[in-house]
Amino acid sequence: MTPAARIAAAIEVLDAVLAGEAAEKVLTGWARGHRFAGSGDRAAIRDHVFDALRCRRSCAWVGGADTGRGLMLGAVRLAGGAPEEMFTGARFAPAPVGADEGGESLEDAPEAVRLDMPDWLMPPMAESLGDDCTPVLEALRRRAPVFLRVNAAKAEVAEARAALAEEGVSTRPHPLAETALEVTENPRRVQGTRAYREGLVELQDAASQAVCAALPAGPGTRVLDYCAGGGGKALALAARGAEVVAHDADPRRMRDLPERARRAGVRIETVATEALPSAGRFDLVLCDAPCSGSGAWRRSPEAKWRLTPARLRELQEIQMDILLRSCDLVAPGGTLAYATCSLLAAENDRTVAAFRAAAPAWRLVDQRRWTPRDGGDGFYLAQLMRDETDPP
Numbered sequence: 001m002t003p004a005a006r007i008a009a010a011i012e013v014l015d016a017v018l019a020g021e022a023a024e025k026v027l028t029g030w031a032r033g034h035r036f037a038g039s040g041d042r043a044a045i046r047d048h049v050f051d052a053l054r055c056r057r058s059c060a061w062v063g064g065a066d067t068g069r070g071l072m073l074g075a076v077r078l079a080g081g082a083p084e085e086m087f088t089g090a091r092f093a094p095a096p097v098g099a100d101e102g103g104e105s106l107e108d109a110p111e112a113v114r115l116d117m118p119d120w121l122m123p124p125m126a127e128s129l130g131d132d133c134t135p136v137l138e139a140l141r142r143r144a145p146v147f148l149r150v151n152a153a154k155a156e157v158a159e160a161r162a163a164l165a166e167e168g169v170s171t172r173p174h175p176l177a178e179t180a181l182e183v184t185e186n187p188r189r190v191q192g193t194r195a196y197r198e199g200l201v202e203l204q205d206a207a208s209q210a211v212c213a214a215l216p217a218g219p220g221t222r223v224l225d226y227c228a229g230g231g232g233k234a235l236a237l238a239a240r241g242a243e244v245v246a247h248d249a250d251p252r253r254m255r256d257l258p259e260r261a262r263r264a265g266v267r268i269e270t271v272a273t274e275a276l277p278s279a280g281r282f283d284l285v286l287c288d289a290p291c292s293g294s295g296a297w298r299r300s301p302e303a304k305w306r307l308t309p310a311r312l313r314e315l316q317e318i319q320m321d322i323l324l325r326s327c328d329l330v331a332p333g334g335t336l337a338y339a340t341c342s343l344l345a346a347e348n349d350r351t352v353a354a355f356r357a358a359a360p361a362w363r364l365v366d367q368r369r370w371t372p373r374d375g376g377d378g379f380y381l382a383q384l385m386r387d388e389t390d391p392p
């Protein structure tokens with residue numbers, strides 16, 4: 001496909017996404033319907049779509065419209081290109097640029113447009129991030145690196161790096177976690193490598209690994225991953241030798257976990273919600289709660305535009321409910337850990353404060369935050385312990 005044809009395809013996909021469909025689903029459907037497109041074409045179209053979604057407001061401002069075409073016109077202009085060279089109207093290329101498609105200069109745009117944030121989120125972001133607000137929101141406008149976790153249950157860091165390098169995947173260690181590698185060359189090849197297939201490495205964000213590294217887990221520790229989802233954190237904790245039990249309100253989310261655990265050479269038991277009361281108590285209960293995902297909006301930029309104040313309030317209620325239900329599963333002297341990949345205080349400190357107001361026996365013993373400025377996704381982690389004079 002020509003560069004112009006890829007832009008035309010991105011416009012088509014973006015229009016479907018702006019109409020409410022999920023980007024991944026639309027991209028998969030597009031690829032099925034256009035079998036002639038090679039992997040390079042599909043990757044380029046995907047990059048166009050995600051780049052434009054990350055910078056939706058600035059692209060729309062510069063492109064003159066919040067449509068697939070407006071976003072791609074804006075994206076080409078913001079990248080310093082000349083849209084007239086791509087928007088030619090030739091076969092498979094987008095129609096020529098109209099006189100009314102001039103767009104506006106980003107210099108004259110309001111701050112929320114320049115930072116690609118919905119207006120209503122600017123005050124809570126400023127309150128949550130303080131002096132870091134502008135650089136963090138700027139970081140969310142860029143692509144996220146691809147990170148791997150070296151699976152300590154199977155390999156040393158140097159061994160994993162050498163195995164990946166043999167198949168053309170270059171990496172460098174990342175300071176966020178001892179197990180973290182940032183892929184510097186050929187990220188799309190990772191899943192085809194022997195190192196990945198044999199479980200020497202897993203795909204996991206570096207800050208997500210830092211969250212796991214900060215938790216008290218190791219041989220002899222019994223851990224409940226209460227919101228296990230696909231099991232990224234459960235696998236990281238099991239690799240450190242902990243005995244991990246995985247739970248999720250939606251067990252279908254844990255569907256791939258047995259296969260992932262097998263590949264990683266670790267054992268992870270899953271437990272249904274009804275069976276939790278008889279599962280005993282745990283040294284560590286991790287609640288990696290559902291949240292806005294604002295710390296990961298580089299990877300899931302659609303979520304930035306779909307979040308509403310009502311959904312944020314609903315998430316806060318779910319987070320509180322999860323803490324109240326899971327805290328009784330912590331063994332005496334054990335730790336209750338609350339994590340989100342959110343940058344918003346409303347889902348972080350404030351949820352923990354609300355929980356502590358409702359359950360005052362819980363003391364906050366540690367609280368950490370990571371933002372995309374640290375390299376990985378934005379994360380929050382609070383660790384709480386129960387005052388032993390006030391057992392459950």
Ligand SMILES: C[S@@+](CC[C@H](N)C(=O)[O-])C[C@H]1O[C@@H](n2cnc3c(N)ncnc32)[C@H](O)[C@@H]1O
Pocket residue numbers: 226227228229230231232233234247248249250253288289290291318322
């Ligand atoms: C942030 S994701 C977990 C990601 C996962 N821990 C990882 O590292 O890959 C949150 C998960 O919480 C689950 N969840 C939502 N409501 C829940 C509830 N009330 N109790 C337990 N899990 C819940 C969701 O199904 C989702 O899989």
